[in-house]
Structure formats: structure tokens, C-alpha cells
Amino acid sequence: MKEVTYYYQGICPETGELLRLPRTLLAEQIAQDLMTTITNPEGKMYGILLGENAAGEIEILKAFSGQGEAAGWVPSLVGREKIMLEEKRVLQLLETIKQEIISLQSIPEHNLYQLNQANFERKIQALQQQHQSNKQERDRLRNLGDLNSEELENLNNLSRQEKRARKQLKQEQKQVLEPLIEKINLAHQRIIELKQQRRNLSKQLQELLYQSYCLNNFSGQSLSLAKLMGSNLLPTGTGECCAPKLLNYAAMKGLKPIAMAEFWWGESNRDRKQGEFYGACQERCQPLMGFLLSGLRSSLEIIYEDEGIIAINKPAGLLSVAGRYQDSQDAVVNRFRRQGKNLIPVHRLDQETSGILLLAKSLDIYRCLSQQFQRRQVEKIYEAILSEIIEPESGIIDLPLWGNPQNRPYQTVDWQRGKASQTYFKVVGKEGNYSRLEFIPYTGRTHQIRVHSQAGLGIGILGDRLYNGKQSDRLHLHAKQLSFRHPQTETKIDLIIPTPF
Structure with a gap:
């Protein structure tokens, strides 16, 4: 009934022309053959691209999402190797921050505070119940009306003693818990500072990656992700999906794309099911499509x-x-x-x-x-x-x-x-x-x-x-x-x- 099952498409930034690359039944068949060879259980996106070389021969490229590389698969975008040392330094620093956060989140004061707090709550509750029972007995004796002044004063003294006992227990609770709270608050404040530091470092590394990542299209243009997207915010992982990798590599090799297909393989999740085909993701891939497809202008x-x-x-x-x-x-x-x-x-x-x-x-x-x-x-x-x-x-x-x-x-x-x-x-x-x-x-x-x-x-x-x-x-x-x-x-x-x- 139909040969095309989906179109990758985008608006050419130079001409305003709608550019399209199909996912065809043939591309899906080749992708299904690839599925039978994948042994990695980790769930991720995979993709294939059919391209025609200068000799008119059909070549098949394959890619997987993420940062890893493997023989026979399309490599990551060019440019990352330029910042490998800086990336390694930042990643080590991020790991140090992560471990310090874990350590601060597990300081013994957290458990000590919870244990002591629960212990004091039990003591206070037991004391309150005992004092309530004592008060009811004093009230009963007073209501009989046959106590002399000395006996009444004794009852009042008992009431004052119980009040002092409750106050003393709360002071003891404060003395025990306040130092623990102080240490917990200091740890919490330090965690906030570390998380902000981690966000800043991650953002700086991401910006560095986007400045170094180089995308190529079929018009012979080459731009960094940062220049391509300008002031638009880029989600983490932009440029690491299959479609950008495949199109970029095809442009670098001088291939003319004929069709492309992406699928999920590995453990299924809420959004992805093993063996199902998916189009360009809206957040990371779709914003790049217009540039990546430029040069494939379809003549009327x-x-x-x-x-x-x-x-x-x-x-x-x-x-x-x-x-x-x-x-x-x-x-x-x-x-x-x-x-x-x-x-x-x-x-x-x-x-x-x-x-x-x-x-x-x-x-x-x-x-x-x-x-x-x-x-x-x-x-x-x-x-x-x-x-x-x-x-x-x-x-x-x-x-x-x-x-x-x-x-x-x-x-x-x-x-x-x-x-x-x-x-x-x-x-x-x-x-x-x-x-x-x-x-x-x-x-x-x-x-x-x-x-x-x-x-x-x-x-x-x-x-x-x-x-x-x-x-x-x-x-x-x-x-x-x-x-x-x-x-x-x-x-x-x-x-x-x-x-x-």
C-alpha cells in the first residue's frame, strides 16, 4: 500500500524550503535485520541510513545513541576530542562533588537526631499522660471539699513540681538535639552549595561541548552546535542521538541519503518499546533537522x-x-x-x-x-x-x-x-x-x-x-x-x- 512510513523533515535555514528524508519499508527491513545482531541489553535508540556514494553504490550506515563508540558504527560528532583533557578534569571534579554529597547525606547525625527525637517524644508523651492522671486525681480530691489548707498546698506543690519536670525534660531535649541540628543544617547548606557548583560545572562543560561539536550538512556547511542554535537552550545530550550522527557522518563521507530509520532496542520503558520505530525526538533532534538536511533540496x-x-x-x-x-x-x-x-x-x-x-x-x-x-x-x-x-x-x-x-x-x-x-x-x-x-x-x-x-x-x-x-x-x-x-x-x-x- 505504501513505501514510505515516516518523513524526517525540517525547514532549510537558508531557503525556507521544507526538506524531507523518508523512512521506507526497505529501511525498516534493514533495521530489523540489525536488531537480530544486537546483544547489549541496555535500552537505547539505534538507527540506520541508506546513502548513495559517488559511484552510485548504496552504503548502509548504523549508529546508536549516546557517547560511546564501537567499530563499525558511526562515531560521535567531530570536535569532542579537542576538549578531552578539560572534559576529563571536569568529570573527575563532578565525581568528587558527587561523592562528597553522598557522604554529607549519610552523616551519623541524621540517624542520631531521629533516634533521640523519637526517644524524647516517647518520654514527653509518657510524662504528659502521667501528669494528666495526677491532675485528675488532685481535682477529685479538691472537689471533695474536706481538705485543709496544708493539704491543698501540698497538691499545688505537686502541680508545680510536675511543671518543672516537663520543662527540665524539654531543656534536656534541646541540649541533645540542637548540636545535631546544627551539624545537619551545615551539611545541608554545603550540599546546596555543592549542587549549585555541580550545575555550574555541568553547564560550562555542556557549553564547551556545544562549542566544540561540529555539525556538517549536504550543502558543505559546517557549524558548531552553539552557533547553530544561538541563544536557544539545548537539552543535555543534543547531538548524541542517532539521526544527527547518521546525517552528519553521511555528509562528511559525501553520501546522498536515500532513507533512514530509528528504533528502540533493549529493555522497554514508559516511552519506548523494544523493536518499535520512532521519528526524530522533538527536543534534541528536530531543531537540528533543517540544517542537517540542507543541500538535499528536492528538485521539482x-x-x-x-x-x-x-x-x-x-x-x-x-x-x-x-x-x-x-x-x-x-x-x-x-x-x-x-x-x-x-x-x-x-x-x-x-x-x-x-x-x-x-x-x-x-x-x-x-x-x-x-x-x-x-x-x-x-x-x-x-x-x-x-x-x-x-x-x-x-x-x-x-x-x-x-x-x-x-x-x-x-x-x-x-x-x-x-x-x-x-x-x-x-x-x-x-x-x-x-x-x-x-x-x-x-x-x-x-x-x-x-x-x-x-x-x-x-x-x-x-x-x-x-x-x-x-x-x-x-x-x-x-x-x-x-x-x-x-x-x-x-x-x-x-x-x-x-x-x-
């Missing part, structure tokens, strides 16, 4: 070009035209503009839809082609996969669509405010529990095929997160055929490209 596949028009095979995930925000500047139009070509898109494809996109080289050509679209003289055929088997083999979906201005670009079926929308569908194949369909839109509303599939057939397109399609690596909707009349030659142009899924 031109399927037709003449003096007036260009037709391309737009990949899924790429905008037709740029949006208003910085993270939506990677688009077909902008990529051509960087090549010195100012093209005008005659129509649009959704960002997640792949397939034929037609662009005009001049305003006159654009107007002629736009008229054909407006007059419904252009034939468009899409192919899609639905996540269930549908019963009708073909038919026309006729549902009016309306887009709420407050919830763009989401479209809904609305019989009062919606615009007339018609889509022809035909089942062209059934694969397991999936249906493969051709869609021919007679009108050109936003998200028309996606909404008509979900609302008209009751099944969302596979991977359509917006309209409740079953989760997948991509939206399985592809514009595979476009037929129109050339505005200059008047000849009919039939463009057809294969469906990639």
Missing part, C-alpha cells in the same frame, strides 16, 4: 514545458503558493522564483495532495487557461485510497459546499449557504480493506473531493486528518491526469503521471 519534477506553460508533479506536503507566515514560505512558486522563473499557478492543489500542477509563464497565458478552468473545459482525474470497502462501483456525488470564514479552510455540506458541487467517482480497485477510486470533479470547490468522499460516501480519504480519514503517513489523494487545450497552439494536451501509492 517537470512533466511538461514549452514557451508558455510548465506542468510539474507536485509532491505531497508542498504548498502551491506561499502563505503569509514564515513557516509557510516553501512553495512551488517560491522555488521557481529562486531559479529566476516568475510563474503564475493556473489552479491550486491542497498542500497534502500530490500530482499535476499547471503554471503559466505569462499573464496572457494564465488568463486563457483560467478561462478554460472557469468554463469547466479542463478535465481533471484524481486517484485516492479510502480506508474501507465501498459498495457502489460508480456514481455522482452532488452536495453543496460552504466554507465558514471563521474556520478556514474547513468545508462543510450546507444546503442553504453552500455552492453547487459535483464529483464523479468510480472504484478502480480493492486491496484488502481498502478501496482505490478515481474522482473527476465537475466543479472546483476547496477540498471538494475530500468532503464529498467523507460526506457523500461516508468514508474519509486515507490519511485525511482534517476530514476524519484513517491515520496514515500522507493524504492518499493524487491528481494523476489533466487535459486542456494549449492557449497558443489550440492542440489538446493530455498530461498523465503515475500514482505514487
Whole structure:
């Protein structure tokens, strides 16, 4: 059903282009073969990268997360060796601090304080209970009313003696516990100082590592982690994951990456399970992806070009035209503009839809082609996969669509405010529990095929997160055929490209 199971991706810091590297079924198979050879029980991430060398041969790199190195595995990032002596000194100092903290946390005064405190609490409680019983007896005797003044004074003296006894016991408690508390507080204060010293040393060492760690990309650029991330805070361990190691080493060797896969092996934990594949971690790896993938700019596949028009095979995930925000500047139009070509898109494809996109080289050509679209003289055929088997083999979906201005670009079926929308569908194949369909839109509303599939057939397109399609690596909707009349030659142009899924 699909060759790609995940995309490593990032925005190129130089061009703003969205760069992607797939995890494929082949990469997963190679990774699964690697799993059978791992004997280390310690749980950690492992990864493989398929790369093409200058001779066109495929090489396989493998890496594991962390600082260790082993023969046959991708080494750590270049630069750490420059600070080995300083790192060793700091690590020894950190170990000394650790041992002193352990020693201070286990001083005998802690146990002595707890034992004495518990002992005095028992004595005080027993004394209070005895004195309470004595007081009740004195009160009873007083209430009888037949005591003389001397006997009453004796009772009062007993009360005063008990009060002095309680005071004396508390003074004794204070004399015993205060020296212990003083030593414990001194140890606690020293632990606070040592922990702060440890934090400072760790931070200094981390900054030193980030200044020395050198990352390389496929544009030939080389930057330290510190320069790459600027003022952004870097979590401990940044640069020690599999993906940065693999991409950095591939760039240094002059390999062109084809696919990559990362998996967890060893004892499972709350977040990771043995044998499962995972994508780039958000904290440490994802911020580096844009730089690491730079130089892998995917050229747009031109399927037709003449003096007036260009037709391309737009990949899924790429905008037709740029949006208003910085993270939506990677688009077909902008990529051509960087090549010195100012093209005008005659129509649009959704960002997640792949397939034929037609662009005009001049305003006159654009107007002629736009008229054909407006007059419904252009034939468009899409192919899609639905996540269930549908019963009708073909038919026309006729549902009016309306887009709420407050919830763009989401479209809904609305019989009062919606615009007339018609889509022809035909089942062209059934694969397991999936249906493969051709869609021919007679009108050109936003998200028309996606909404008509979900609302008209009751099944969302596979991977359509917006309209409740079953989760997948991509939206399985592809514009595979476009037929129109050339505005200059008047000849009919039939463009057809294969469906990639």
C-alpha cells in the first residue's frame, strides 16, 4: 500500500524550503535485520541510513545513541576530542562533588537526631499522660471539699513540681538535639552549595561541548552546535542521538541519503518499546533537522514545458503558493522564483495532495487557461485510497459546499449557504480493506473531493486528518491526469503521471 512510513523533515535555514528524508519499508527491513545482531541489553535508540556514494553504490550506515563508540558504527560528532583533557578534569571534579554529597547525606547525625527525637517524644508523651492522671486525681480530691489548707498546698506543690519536670525534660531535649541540628543544617547548606557548583560545572562543560561539536550538512556547511542554535537552550545530550550522527557522518563521507530509520532496542520503558520505530525526538533532534538536511533540496519534477506553460508533479506536503507566515514560505512558486522563473499557478492543489500542477509563464497565458478552468473545459482525474470497502462501483456525488470564514479552510455540506458541487467517482480497485477510486470533479470547490468522499460516501480519504480519514503517513489523494487545450497552439494536451501509492 505504501513505501514510505515516516518523513524526517525540517525547514532549510537558508531557503525556507521544507526538506524531507523518508523512512521506507526497505529501511525498516534493514533495521530489523540489525536488531537480530544486537546483544547489549541496555535500552537505547539505534538507527540506520541508506546513502548513495559517488559511484552510485548504496552504503548502509548504523549508529546508536549516546557517547560511546564501537567499530563499525558511526562515531560521535567531530570536535569532542579537542576538549578531552578539560572534559576529563571536569568529570573527575563532578565525581568528587558527587561523592562528597553522598557522604554529607549519610552523616551519623541524621540517624542520631531521629533516634533521640523519637526517644524524647516517647518520654514527653509518657510524662504528659502521667501528669494528666495526677491532675485528675488532685481535682477529685479538691472537689471533695474536706481538705485543709496544708493539704491543698501540698497538691499545688505537686502541680508545680510536675511543671518543672516537663520543662527540665524539654531543656534536656534541646541540649541533645540542637548540636545535631546544627551539624545537619551545615551539611545541608554545603550540599546546596555543592549542587549549585555541580550545575555550574555541568553547564560550562555542556557549553564547551556545544562549542566544540561540529555539525556538517549536504550543502558543505559546517557549524558548531552553539552557533547553530544561538541563544536557544539545548537539552543535555543534543547531538548524541542517532539521526544527527547518521546525517552528519553521511555528509562528511559525501553520501546522498536515500532513507533512514530509528528504533528502540533493549529493555522497554514508559516511552519506548523494544523493536518499535520512532521519528526524530522533538527536543534534541528536530531543531537540528533543517540544517542537517540542507543541500538535499528536492528538485521539482517537470512533466511538461514549452514557451508558455510548465506542468510539474507536485509532491505531497508542498504548498502551491506561499502563505503569509514564515513557516509557510516553501512553495512551488517560491522555488521557481529562486531559479529566476516568475510563474503564475493556473489552479491550486491542497498542500497534502500530490500530482499535476499547471503554471503559466505569462499573464496572457494564465488568463486563457483560467478561462478554460472557469468554463469547466479542463478535465481533471484524481486517484485516492479510502480506508474501507465501498459498495457502489460508480456514481455522482452532488452536495453543496460552504466554507465558514471563521474556520478556514474547513468545508462543510450546507444546503442553504453552500455552492453547487459535483464529483464523479468510480472504484478502480480493492486491496484488502481498502478501496482505490478515481474522482473527476465537475466543479472546483476547496477540498471538494475530500468532503464529498467523507460526506457523500461516508468514508474519509486515507490519511485525511482534517476530514476524519484513517491515520496514515500522507493524504492518499493524487491528481494523476489533466487535459486542456494549449492557449497558443489550440492542440489538446493530455498530461498523465503515475500514482505514487
